[in-house]
Amino acid sequence: MTKKALIIGSGIAGIASAIRLAIKGYAVEVFEANSYPGGKLSEITLGEYRFDSGPSLFTLPEQVDALFRLAGKKAEDHFEYEKLDVACHYFWEDGTRLKTYSDLNQFAEEVETKLGEPASNIREALRKSAFMYDSLSPLFMNRSLHKFNTWTNPHALKSYLRMRKLGIFSTMNEANEKQFSHPKLVQLFNRYATYNGSNPFETPATLNIIPHLEFNIGAFFPKKGMHDITQSLFKLSEELGVKYHFGQKADRILVESGEAKGISVNDHEIYADVVVNNMDMVNAYKTILKDQKQPKLLLNQPKSSSALIFYWGIKRNFPELDLHNIFFSDNYALEFEHIFKRGTIYEDPTVYLNITSTHKSDDAPADSMNWFTMVNVPNNQGQNWDQLIAEAKRNIIHKLNRILKTDVEPLIEVEEILDPRTIESKTSSARGALYGNSSNNKFAAFLRHANYSSSIKNLYFCGGSVHPGGGIPLCLLSAKIMSEMIEG
Template identity: 50%
Template sequence: MPFLPTGRKRSLSAPKQPVAIIGAGIGGIAAAVRLAVAGHRVTVFEAAGSFGGKMHQFELPGGYRFDAGPSLFTLPGLVDELFRLAGRRPEDYFRYERLDPITQYFFADGTRLTAWADEDRFAQEVEAKLGVAAEQVREFLRGSRRAYEATAPTFLHKSLHRAATYLSRDTLRAVAELPRLGLLSTMHRRHQQAFPQDARLVQLFDRFATYNGSDPYQAPATLSLIPHLEHGLGAYYPEGGIYSIARSLVQLAEELGVQFRYHEPVEEILTAGGRVTGLRTNRDVYDFGRVVSNMDVVPTYRRLLPQQPAPERTLAQPRSSSALIFYWGVEREFAELGVHNIFFSQDYRREFEAIFREQTVADDVTVYVNITSKKTPADAPPGHENWFVMVNVPHDQGQDWPALQQRTRAAVLRRLNQALGLDVASLIRAERVWTPPGIAADTSSWGGALYGSSSNTRLAAFLRHPNFSGRLEGLYFCGGSVHPGGGIPLCLLSAQIVADLINNS
């Protein structure tokens, strides 16, 4: 008989009662650690054969290793905090370095720009390459910092769906700041006003909308706080790649007694009398009074709670963008490239119109290339590199993805060939592709949307699904499809919010 984590006769009112977590993605792993530290017995159910969710790794023939999903790492203190909560030294499990430079930018007109970690040096680089005064750049980055510091403590670290959140002075101050921070304008308009003399710099800062799968021509200017994450707080590279984040936290979780049950997909969340009572998996039925879903909120309701009324308005919010990713083993090293590289299209507005209005991919695309072998040489054979090549695309709505994949691959190669002055296709020695339908199938992300809903409206942050159920006692949510959003830092913060809700209940 399978292990019954709760014990059939355990009182649901007992303190520190066991908790089930659905999904071993980064949010679920972090929630498991926090709850285990607080004294809960935690069991994580995962449909796949291992942990990580989108944060998994694989190898291609020839000796090329890839991080499959997330590639940018910011706010490393959120990971360190988990080890310290458990009384461990983070450096005994997990190490990282600050990137300098952060990103190499290649514009369609042939201009190249380096984003240095030092804000002053970056501002001087912009002045030298683009002709925009360094002080303009510094002032913009100061504004980005002010917006982050004014809003992050409330809008990222707390539940927006609890009345108590709005009773603090800090929250009232943050809400009062929203109009001044650009809630009524757009990111693109904010950037255009900051840098009216150079469309290239506007494009550079517009791209930060893609960090939560949104459109800078629609997303509120409040999101211009995102550049502060990189330029103010720093971008980092974990030793061994992004996968090492999940690996180190699973090691910690297991040391704390968390049980991971792989190849055991949850088929239903069981309920009775307005509360959660357990789970049914492909193996057995388990008693639990508290369940945390780290699964995308749409399939959580549609598949796991088919008898319960769903929050249709929330589930109907416009989805974020997805990605079309080409993983290439490349038979050459490129000194002009770094860990993060952006090759901009000529017409950025057209790209986003295609994604969000036409649900297709433009003929000319912006290309992101991540190369971890720059920092971890073992990720590729000597003299070679492992290229993670990504294009922002719409989430899956039944498009002809084989045709879009073929067309987009050709557009990617055109952009790279033009920027690098050679035939990139002739250097590709190994290849794999991840499409939105593949992302949806592999990670249960609805339509392959990487960040759940988009942030293309001024109230999007308030319309994301809360970290708890308003209908079912004992049901909680974490991960990229709920508050505060997608990406590694926000998933870690969602785990913090959920753990606080459970521990304080």
């Protein structure tokens, strides 16, 4: 008799879990509160402009390819992407501009020419980043940290001997200040803390593992946009027989005698052999698991930062802009103090522009651009967001005007806004935090929920709020770790 699996939520980890369990022979059904799949990895259309609404950086594409290969298909027949020649364009108020080329030698020369930083420092930093990745990824990214055999396998034992070299005992900023002489380069490498919603002045230097993904492996762009990650995997899952129920919000997980038996949807009970939760862990325990034992230590951990995004259709082309663009704050430390200590938005925020029309021309009309305009902000703690948004918009526009020598506001043809409140309501992310619990202490990796329940049999977890963390690659790996725990 075919076993049945129910998945709550169709974020990218939920879809990946559905694919993996269907391949294992399960009859899989997915219940999604929204009317569309993908969670944060979705899209919006405003007039003639299309925007990827959430994650905009694509790394480790092999994690997507692997799902097609598991299904016996050629990934390139279903999902196409290209490697970027330039990962990002950086801008500072004093007129300094820098390109992070995918070619390591070209990037090192750019840094030496523009900033006077020895090219050897770049090469050494990225060598260390690769060393961290090779040492830690098999342990922290590909295995459960909550199983005893993870800590006794040969790779783990080898990693114990490398602890001092892995950045556990210093902060990201401290490590980068030792590595680089120019403060702008320190700032550039500190930015990678924001990839999981953390503070570089507090998070461990182990997060210097992240540049390896972007520089040594590469940054990529799906030819049909980031939303095509969702669409291609969603289509694959349907081809494998996965059934989706949109607009169907789970009321609770049915637990009998310490075992998950199914879920309740609109007071209708649906039974299964396995239940997988892709909903934010914190909100899941507050709602669909509210009658069960609460992991208070995990639930009370500080949350990651959130985002304020303005989707702007811009009636002009800016040739100096590319797919990824960063306009740095002149006081990075103070910006993070505002986000994590004061719970507000700094008046001189670092601004990120993602412009997919530079690579996918039909995302905007001719001679126009689609600006995904984002600043890092605190998670929702009841602030006066309407006031903060109005102030932030003025500050963002003034900053872009100064650096680009233009007047942005008259160029804005269409606009939509996403803030921590709407992130929470659309994606069930606790407080609108983008990455679940923050990573602002050396034990953060161990303070994420496991990919299974230790108290409820046959209940599993995936997604950015559980191990190994947030972001597309880690969400896909959470599905891999989870599915390997389930017998076919």
